[in-house]
Amino acid sequence: MAEVFLSLGSNTQRYRHMTIALDSLHQQFGSLVLSRVYESESVGFPGSLFLNMAVGFSTDMSLKDFAAQMWAIELSNGRQLGAAKFSPRTIDIDILSYDDVCGCHAGIELPRAEILYNAFVLLPLSEIAPDHCHPVDGRNYRTLWQNYQSDQKLWPVPFQWQGRDISAG
Template identity: 55%
Template structure:
């Protein structure tokens, strides 16, 4: 079984869509671990604020099949793909890491670059897996968060209820 970290985000009916995404992940993969949910301003476009979190799962699926299943969960929850890359979305699920794999695997770039670029990915990942090392950088996610320019992106925890 591979240890995988996923980033989930939504800025359309945020709580409802994140809950539906989490329900679908549990139905497919069983137990999961999850960070707090954080609210952040949209990055790359003007839009409503996002809710974001990081989830850990275990899976025997290869990277490509996992990516297809995650895409199906997004589609099942109203994700539209016809707009610009940076736009509002009902549900976004990205593979951040898959064990310690690096490079492009089945069309998925690992580890995902947003880990080092976006507070809404790095902070919840550092909370969920503080002592885990980034497979390329070698530093722990906690060390990467401590070195990150935390004033560069606004981010705050929110109350979030998911059964």
């Protein structure tokens, strides 16, 4: 079983698409480890506020099949083929890590570079995997977040999923 960590983000019908993505992941992979949900400004383009979170779980799927499944969830949520990299998203599911795989595999660069420079990726990941070490940098995600320096702003927001507030606390 491979341990995977994902980043989920949405700035179009945000609560709806985040809920649908979580439901899809839960249905396909079972128990999920969830960070709080954060709101943040768009990075790289002017746009409406995003919701972001990190999700962790295990899978026996190959990386190639797993990546295809994540893409299928995005497409079923209205993700547009060929959309500009920096543009609004119904749902964006980024594979942050797949076990300790490093380098380009199945067309995916792992670990995902944004872990080290986007607060909306690193903070949620540090919540669900504080003692896991970045496979290239070597430091754990708690330490990476404690040493993070940027002017990116994000803040936790209430978010209900399966009858509970996953952003409480």
